[in-house]
Amino acid sequence: MRRAVAAQRFDIVLMDCQMSTMGGYDAVRQWRGVEARRGGDAAERTPVIALTANAMAGDRDRSLQAGYDDHLGKPYTREDLCGVLGRWLGLREADAVLHDGQ
Secondary structure, three states: OHHHHHHOOOOOEEEEOOOOOOOHHHHHHHHHHHHHHHOOOHHHOOOEEEEEOOOOOOHHHHHHHHOOOEEEEOOOOHHHHHHHHHHHHOHHHHHHHHHOOO
8 A cells, every 4th residue: 555655646545444454544544654754735635535334423533533534424325425526626527437437
């Protein structure tokens, strides 16, 4: 993961909080560490969106404190996803992603 973050830039990343090898919270902390070492300003920070089935009070705050930029609970609808993508990519880009090829 560190090599991927260091080698290229992403427009947005949707990352599960409960991954098998490395938890998403640890992964996003590492991601932010790579970005910090790379330098740059806040505009170069990749938006990383937490995907989680956790719907307990405080889960959103835990995600944001770990370094995620936003939180999307599962199950989510196409409209929920479009809303998150719209916030971080802009409405036109989000619409193009969701409706590409349809």
